[in-house]
Amino acid sequence: MSPIRGVARLQMMSNRSSAAVSAPLAHYVGVDVTDVLPSRRLLVVAPHPDDEVLACGATLARATDQGSEVLLAMTTNGVYGDYSCSYDEVAAMRRGELFGASGALGLSRAEVTCLGFDDLTLIEREDDLVLSLTRLVDEFEPEVVLAPSAWDLHGDHAALGRAARRVLGPRAIDHLEFAVWAWLRPPTVVAGLLRKGVTGHGFGLPAGRPRLVRTDGYLSRKIDALNSYVSQFAPSTVSLGLAPGGQGVLDDRFVRHFLRPEEVFFPAPRWQ
Numbered sequence: 001m002s003p004i005r006g007v008a009r010l011q012m013m014s015n016r017s018s019a020a021v022s023a024p025l026a027h028y029v030g031v032d033v034t035d036v037l038p039s040r041r042l043l044v045v046a047p048h049p050d051d052e053v054l055a056c057g058a059t060l061a062r063a064t065d066q067g068s069e070v071l072l073a074m075t076t077n078g079v080y081g082d083y084s085c086s087y088d089e090v091a092a093m094r095r096g097e098l099f100g101a102s103g104a105l106g107l108s109r110a111e112v113t114c115l116g117f118d119d120l121t122l123i124e125r126e127d128d129l130v131l132s133l134t135r136l137v138d139e140f141e142p143e144v145v146l147a148p149s150a151w152d153l154h155g156d157h158a159a160l161g162r163a164a165r166r167v168l169g170p171r172a173i174d175h176l177e178f179a180v181w182a183w184l185r186p187p188t189v190v191a192g193l194l195r196k197g198v199t200g201h202g203f204g205l206p207a208g209r210p211r212l213v214r215t216d217g218y219l220s221r222k223i224d225a226l227n228s229y230v231s232q233f234a235p236s237t238v239s240l241g242l243a244p245g246g247q248g249v250l251d252d253r254f255v256r257h258f259l260r261p262e263e264v265f266f267p268a269p270r271w272q
Contacts, residue, residue: 026210026212026262026264027212027261027262029209029210030209030210030211030212030262030264031209031210031211031212032212032213032214032262033211033212033213034062034212034213034214037059037144037176037211037213037265038059038062038063038066038068038213039063039066039068040068040143040144040174041068041069041070041140041141041142041143041144042059042060042063042068042069042070042071042142042143042144042145042146043070043071043073043136043137043140043142043144043145043146044056044059044060044070044071044072044073044145044146044147045073045075045133045136045145045146045147045148045160045164046072046073046074046075046148047075047076047122047148047154047156047157047160048074048075048076048078048119048156049074049076049077049078049094049095049097049098049101049229050078050097050101050226050229050232050250051148051157051180052072052074052101052102053101053105053222053225053226053229054180054226054255054258055146055148055178055179055180055258055263056146056178056263057105057218057221057222057225057226057258057263058213058214058215058218058219058221058222058263059146059213059263060072060102060105060106060107061105061106061218061221061222061225062213062218064105064106064107065106070107070111071111071112071113071136071140071142072102072107072111072112072113073113073114073115073136074098074112074113074114074115075115075117075122075129075156075160076115076117076118076119076121076122076156077091077094077095077114077116077117077118077119078090078091078094078097078098078119079091079094079118079119080118080119080120093231094231095114097228097229097230097231098112098114098228099112100225100228101225101226101228101229102225104221104224104225104227104228105221105222105225106221113136115132115136117129119156120155120156121156122155122156122159122160122163123155123156123158123159125159126159126162126163129159129160129163130163130166130167133163133164133167134167137167137168137171137173142173143173143174144173144174144175144176145164145168145173145174145175145176146176146177146178146265147160147161147164147168147175147176147177147178147268148160148161148164148177148178148179148180149161149177149178149179149182149266150162150164150165150177150204150268151179151182151204152179152180152181152182153181153182153184153185154180154181157180157181161177164177164268165204165268165269168268169270174267175267175268176211176265176266176267176268177206177265177266177267177268178263178264178265178266179264179266183257184254204268204269205269206266206267206268206269207267207268207269207270208267209267210264210265210266211264211265211266211267212262212263212264212265213262213263213265214261214262215259215260215261215262215263216261219259222258222259223240223241223242223259226242226255227242227243229248229250230242230243230244230245230246230248231246231248232245232248232249232250233245233246233248233250233251233255234246234247234248234249234250234251234252236251236252236253237250237251237252237255239252240252240255240256240259242255
């Protein structure tokens with residue numbers, strides 16, 4: 001999640017109650033895959049440093065504990081935001097945060113790869129994303145790919161989600177999508193899905209019931225990993241047992257959603 005203050009804060013403030021009402025519904029309609037998903041050869045493709053922990057932290061930790069083959073691909077360098085230091089200094093800081101978080105989840109440096117895109121560029125570089133993801137999938141040969149949803153409410157997330165659909169649509173690989181910003185404004189997402197229907201790479205209804213991975217026994221690991229991203233925290237996150245934050249966009253009400261009993265993934269629609 002790139003620290004883009006203006007847009008992010010507007011999204012954060014709008015319709016917070018919708019997430020609180022909608023997210024628990026997955027518990028009742030979802031399929032528990034806790035004993036299955038983390039045991040498979042797993043590729044996680046994240047848009048920005050911290051999205052992988054928010055959406056998939058417990059799943060990644062379970063996979064590493066089981067000795068599964070895992071690869072975390074970080075798409076952007078997370079450098080854009082309201083920082084007082086230089087681009088190179090921010091890039092180094094964010095890279096350090098990424099490796100700190102992945103280490104807390106049990107991943108080695110060799111299990112993390114950085115694709116090197118800048119924040120806020122993925123919409124215009126979707127074809128480049130397709131090429132990068134194609135190489136990644138061909139080399140790693142995952143059984144399951146977790147990628148952002150093509151209908152998430154952040155341009156980078158949605159562009160990466162569309163690229164993943166283009167790459168994985170024709171392949172016999174399980175493709176599950178996660179949401180980050182979409183949890184803040186579910187009515188906006190639902191309205192878009194109904195309006196645009198099931199055609200095209202951009203939207204498309206989930207291809208089945210949500211898949212759930214339980215976080216029981218792994219929330220402390222997830223919090224440890226999140227603590228590596230202290231630059232992204234607002235002061236209020238200290239109430240969740242996280243490190244004291246500053247001017248970041250992640251506040252306690254937002255982060256609390258990702259500390260629920262399950263991590264939620266949606267089967268992606270298939271495109272040829």
